Amino acid sequence: MKGLPPELITCDLNLCRPCSLSKSRHSPLVMPSRLIVNNLGDVVVADLMGPFPISFDKKSYELIIQDHHSLLATLYPLQQKSKAPHAIIEWINKFDNLTNFKVKQLRTDSTGKFTSKLFAETLKARGIVHETTISYKHHKAGEIETTNWTVAEAERSMLIDLGIHVEMWPYAFQHEIWVFNRILHAKNTKTPYEMVTGRKPDLLPLQTFGCKAYVHNMMHWKDLTPKGKELFFLGIAEDSKGWxxxxxxxxxxxxxxxxxxxxxxxxxxxxxxPEVCDIQINHLLDPSMIQEVESQDQSLKVMTLTAALDGDSLRAYHEAMKSEEASNWKKAMEEELEAITKMGV
Structure with a gap:
């Protein structure tokens, strides 16, 4: 507060321990990047998602590995989380073999699957710096978190729109990754595929995920049997030229x-x-239709009254008139007869 004499201010301006413990707020440390990314392989980020429902081929997790410079992403469906380090080493071997660049830094989270001694020794032998993010600090791996979110949203939308069973999720992920690598992104003027391979992507193999396909049967030997099979499309094969x-x-x-x-x-x-009613909308206001519906309702009331009179307690008119409720019965019947007369039934 401004304007108070200094001698009236008695609060201690030093750090208050109870307040620091009870009023703690998340204030992340923002540090400049320690490595400038100029080339392929300078920084590679890996992230594991799951568990998902067990897939068609017994997979429960998906590992996405992404080159930070080109944004090229690769998906590995896994049965167990423990297989993630092996998939990363396999990806690094392929990257070194297919490009002229080496992986310099690998960034993952700090969970046990990425901090094993064998995995650390393998990376050290290759001269790869392994950087781990701090728990609950997702902004430290913001690029791949954004990729995961984008791919997962697209995959979920495709499965829901097409009505495909959720056990096909790995193929929906693979299809979306294939498209992701062949479209432009905000930070680059080339697609991830072109930045890594040096060739423009060919979109000719691309088809609508889940669409119907008539596949030629190569084992067709008989003249009177179909030469094709009616299947549905799940994606493009990465390890062969086909679907x-x-x-x-x-x-x-x-x-x-x-x-x-x-x-x-x-x-x-x-x-x-929902089931659709057979009555067309343009007939709902037809006077003849309204009269027919009212007549049916009135007939139903008469049948209900007859069923009540035919019950076990009152089998005939004279029994009703001899009962204690005779006056009420007579009044009810008169009202019903009057209503029937007005309706012309």
């Missing part, structure tokens, strides 16, 4: 390079839809 299809009846995967795609139709929608 991946699924036979939902046999629950099997098929790879083929000969197919005709029907991108305007997909899997039959198994989601429940």
């Amino acid at each position: 991946i299809f699924c036979d939902s009846k046999k629950r099997s995967l098929i790879r083929s390079a000969s197919a005709i795609f029907d991108e305007l139709s997909g899997l039959p929608d198994t989601r429940q839809t």
